[in-house]
Amino acid sequence: MISRVTQQTVQKSTLANLQLNLSRMSDLQGRLSGGKLITKPSDDPGGTASALQLRASQRAAEQVARNVDNGIGWLGTVDSALQTSLDSLRRARDLTVQGANGSMSAQARDAIAVEIEGIRSAMLSEANTSFLGRSVFAGTSNTGVAFAPDYTHQGAPGSSVERRISSDATVRVDVDGSAVYGQGPWDPVTATGSVFGLLDQIAADLRAGLPISDHIAHLDTRRDSMLGELGAVGSRYGRLETVQQGVQKTIMDLKGQVSAIEDIDLAETMVELQSQEVAYQAALGATARVLQPSLLDFLR
Known part of the structure; x- marks a missing residue:
């Protein structure tokens, strides 16, 4: 059975993926600015327990x-x-x-x-x-x-x-x-x-x-x-x-x-952030194409 894909479905999926990329980039920026791999217990429960001990x-x-x-x-x-x-x-x-x-x-x-x-x-x-x-x-x-x-x-x-x-x-x-x-x-x-x-x-x-x-x-x-x-x-x-x-x-x-548990690897985090920024820019481009058609485009 072939699923019906509408323009709205594509838009919702694209925006959700864009938000996910933005969230990942925000997490990386927070780690890089704070210098910590674990900013809250949910980031790594096992690592948090070990760090507390x-x-x-x-x-x-x-x-x-x-x-x-x-x-x-x-x-x-x-x-x-x-x-x-x-x-x-x-x-x-x-x-x-x-x-x-x-x-x-x-x-x-x-x-x-x-x-x-x-x-x-x-x-x-x-x-x-x-x-x-x-x-x-x-x-x-x-x-x-x-x-x-x-x-x-x-x-x-x-x-x-x-x-x-x-x-x-x-x-x-x-x-x-x-x-x-x-x-x-x-x-x-x-x-x-x-x-x-x-x-x-x-x-x-x-x-x-x-x-x-x-x-x-x-x-x-x-x-x-x-x-x-x-x-x-x-x-x-x-x-x-x-x-x-x-x-x-x-x-x-x-x-x-x-430090080995809580602190970030600076070089690795910077590379990961740059990669995420590239991915986010690509997602923005894809989203722009998906959201580009308007009512006027269909009326033409």
């Missing part, structure tokens, strides 16, 4: 990167404070050895005592070092300083500042100030207390003309504690640096995967 992973990796950067800042501050404190403690030990010489004059001993007190003040300042407004030797305490003027440790007992570096791992980024510097005034009977109190005791004994050679071993004990904490800080710092390098690579890889 990749973006979620990317956000998690970026959060880890921020945690690591913050942790490195904490540990870098701790490391600097410990290094400076160790230098001060070594100087204090040298002065104590010098002051243990029983033949020194009272004036010389007093001069050494003054310098030791200066070292004590400098070490106390280092012990109260903060990073972004938080004391690095006071755990989760918000007191602002790790040690009060009486050398009492202000940190929250048993607390620590952690930074998450993966879904199941964290790294400690602070140090227990009481473990590094001790706490409280120096007790000569039990030989316990803070390094600040110990330095005060050495200065007082120097002025009183008392022997101070026994204090050298106490300074060595506190130095060993500082060195142990410094080694632990260095280990954690190195771990964070390793994680930092890995997470930066992960972020770049994820960005590349998202």
Whole structure:
């Protein structure tokens, strides 16, 4: 059976095809101007789902990167404070050895005592070092300083500042100030207390003309504690640096995967748009011929 084709049928079909060509060209122009292959979920449901999953992973990796950067800042501050404190403690030990010489004059001993007190003040300042407004030797305490003027440790007992570096791992980024510097005034009977109190005791004994050679071993004990904490800080710092390098690579890889799904191939899209423009111009020509006859043409 032969279908009846009228002029109206041809016109409708031609206009529908013209509209389809125009829609395709509009889509290509939108992709080219926006640079995105997927402008709405219906463009590629599977690709949209994959892109959403990749973006979620990317956000998690970026959060880890921020945690690591913050942790490195904490540990870098701790490391600097410990290094400076160790230098001060070594100087204090040298002065104590010098002051243990029983033949020194009272004036010389007093001069050494003054310098030791200066070292004590400098070490106390280092012990109260903060990073972004938080004391690095006071755990989760918000007191602002790790040690009060009486050398009492202000940190929250048993607390620590952690930074998450993966879904199941964290790294400690602070140090227990009481473990590094001790706490409280120096007790000569039990030989316990803070390094600040110990330095005060050495200065007082120097002025009183008392022997101070026994204090050298106490300074060595506190130095060993500082060195142990410094080694632990260095280990954690190195771990964070390793994680930092890995997470930066992960972020770049994820960005590349998202781009491969969402972004257009510029050269390919331009060629496709040019081809579509040619097709649209041809469709316009065909439509002009179809729509050309009028009532006057038939009356002729």
